[in-house]
Each structure stands twice: as C-alpha cells, then as structure tokens.
Amino acid sequence: METGVPIFKKLRLVCLAPLIALVIPSTLLAQTTADSDHNLLDQVALLQNAIEKYEQIDQAGGWEVIPDGPLIEPGDRSDRVEAVTQRLIKTGDFKGSFFRSSLYVGSLVRGVKHFQTRNGLDPDGLIGPATLKELNKPVAQKISILKSNLARAKTLRTRLPENYVLVNVAGYELVAVKDNKVQIHSRVVVGTTENQTPIFNDKIRLIELNPYWNVPTSISAKELIPLMAQYPDYLDYNHMQLSKVQDNGLYQKVSYQDYNWSKLAPGEAYKFRMRQEPGPWNALGEVKIIFPNQYDVYLHDTPQKDFFKAARRSFSHGCIRVQKALDLALYLVSNDSGNWTKREFKAALKSEENQTVNLKTPIPIFLIYNTAWVDAKGLTQFRPDIYKRD
Incomplete structure (x- = not known):
C-alpha cells in the first residue's frame, strides 16, 4: 500500500466512473465556454433550413478530402493548410480573407476552433486525427445525420408540455x-x-x-471488492457500511475485517451490499x-x-x-x-x-x-x- 497518500482522495469516486477514466486526459478538456443553447420548439424549422444549406453544398460538389499527415499546430507550415481553409469556408467556419498560404496562424486557427466547438471536439486548434476525421466526413453523411435528428425533433415537438x-x-x-x-x-x-x-x-x-448511495451489486462486486483486497480500509475511508445476505434471505451488517477479500469464493462477492453515508x-x-x-x-x-x-x-x-x-x-x-x-x-x-x-x-x-x-x-x-x- 502506498504511504502518505490518503486513500479516500485517490479512490473514493471510482464507483461512478470507469477506473481508467479517473484522470481526464488533457486532450478531452474543453475551453471554459458555455454549451450552445438551442430552442427545442423551433428545431424542426431550423433543421429543415440546415438541411437545405448542406444540400446546396452537396449540389455544388461538396468538399475535397484533406490528405492525412502529421499533426498541424498553430504556427506550423503545411501544404495541407490551404485545403483546410477551403473546407472551413464551405461551412462558414472560416471568416477571414482567403489567400494561398501554407502558414497555419490567426483567423484560420480561430476557424478550426470554431469548427471543433461546433462538432463537439476539444477546441484546441490542433489539426490532428479526430479533427481531420470530422473535416473529411462527406457532406452526404452530414445531411443524413441532420435528417435523422429532424425526425427526432418532429416526434419530440408533439410531446413537450x-x-x-x-x-x-x-x-x-x-x-x-x-x-x-x-x-x-x-x-x-x-x-x-x-x-x-x-x-x-x-x-x-x-x-x-x-x-x-446504495452501491449496485455489479459495481461493488466487480470494482470495489477488488479495491478492498488492495486497500483493506477502503470502506472506512469512504464512509461505507457493509452487509451480507444471510440464510434467511435478509441482509445483516458485517465487518469488512472478517473477510479475506482477495480469496472470496466464486460468486460470494455478489452476496454483499455496500451503502455510502451522506456527506x-x-x-x-x-x-x-x-x-x-x-x-x-x-x-x-x-x-x-x-x-x-x-x-x-x-x-x-x-x-x-x-x-x-x-x-x-x-x-x-x-x-x-x-x-x-x-x-x-x-x-x-x-x-x-x-x-x-x-x-x-x-x-x-x-x-x-x-x-x-x-x-x-x-x-x-x-x-x-x-x-x-x-
């Protein structure tokens, strides 16, 4: 067991998140901008207009596929920068004046961030695999997505009080x-x-x-009990009570110290219940x-x-x-x-x-x-x- 690190600070919230996701990768962190609000009641008309705009892009030939290549960061030069600019112009994400350049700076970086935000990506301005994949989605696929959501909007509109x-x-x-x-x-x-x-x-x-918090048995058996085998005082640090089903079918409080959590019989983990105190x-x-x-x-x-x-x-x-x-x-x-x-x-x-x-x-x-x-x-x-x- 590690020393000098309070277990509760390190492990207490594993219960509601996958173990591997306790630390958020920096690539997932978004800028502190508010999510885009939208009027649910007007979505049918608004989505119909959006479909028309994307169909016009499609009729005009859509957009060119941007070739794969290394990560493009602000300040870099790349022969793909011009293709990125042309792509962003098609959907109105680039607002600057177009001129042929291989330098990735200024209004083009802002255009990429605008596109990333609009497509649910981390608006970091980096043109990497995720952003490139989204840029290269065919316009026909975008239209199909819009039509699927239009159908959902029509159904929802009739149900909202x-x-x-x-x-x-x-x-x-x-x-x-x-x-x-x-x-x-x-x-x-x-x-x-x-x-x-x-x-x-x-x-x-x-x-x-x-x-x-009454811990679901699936979580306690698969995630918390293995942690208890590694950190015997886990329940104490997390203010949790433990009970176990008895022969009469009722649950009775038990002490975690009475069990070897690394050597439970198959299926025995599912006989326990855990409850976390308020606080x-x-x-x-x-x-x-x-x-x-x-x-x-x-x-x-x-x-x-x-x-x-x-x-x-x-x-x-x-x-x-x-x-x-x-x-x-x-x-x-x-x-x-x-x-x-x-x-x-x-x-x-x-x-x-x-x-x-x-x-x-x-x-x-x-x-x-x-x-x-x-x-x-x-x-x-x-x-x-x-x-x-x-």
Missing part, C-alpha cells in the same frame, strides 16, 4: 423549461458506451437531499433527483466536478451527473407550490441529514438523443454519435 426537464444525452446537456423558456442550462455526464444512459421519458417525483464524500453529492423507472437511473450531484470540463462527457455507469444539480433541485422544490425558500433549502443541505421531498406536482422529464441541432446563434451543431444510434 410547457414545463419540463430535458436531457440530451448525446449533447451532454440538460435544460429545465418553464412556460417554454429555459430556466436552467447545465452540462451533464452520461453513461459510457458499455453502460449507456437509456432514452425514455418519465416524471420527476422525488428530491433526496444528502442522499445515501461531502458521497458519490451522489448533495442531491439525488428521482423519477422512478425500470432502468434505475436518476439525476444527481457529484463531488467530482472536473469531468464537466471535458468536451466528451460519457464517463458514468448510466446515471446522469448534473453540474448544476443544486440549482436544479432548488428550482424544482421552490416551484412546487413554492413551499421551499432558498435559505431553507441550503439549511437542509448543510445539516447533512438525509431527507426526501415529494413533489406535489411531478415534473415531466425527457431523456433524448440528439446528435445535431441549430443553436440560438443559428449555428448548426453536431455531436459524436457515442451510442451509434444515427
């Missing part, structure tokens, strides 16, 4: 809408490709303040927003804020981490007959006591999967098809 919460899983964003106006706009973290966040709609009925260490943060469903997914806060800086935010086991979870929870309870003030809400959180609030009027929630839309600035936004549903 005046007040609702919506999560675009592919866009890694959440909006809370009241009287057809966005009240809260937040980044979210969603499920990995192996643990996909499901797409469905339901109603938010409960807000749990200072929640317990700043809790993997669910300070609030859990519940809409009972067959998938057992929910919205929640998180103490692990750095993941919200990533351009691609598919790190969870399926539940949805909300950057502005506290704002959303306060919005939901204060708008539910107005029986909570901001002061009362903060006091309840500060107490660190577990408390559940039942909403008198459940709020519809929609989990959707849109990989393209037109934002409030009129820019056509694309996002990676992380679950391969286009």
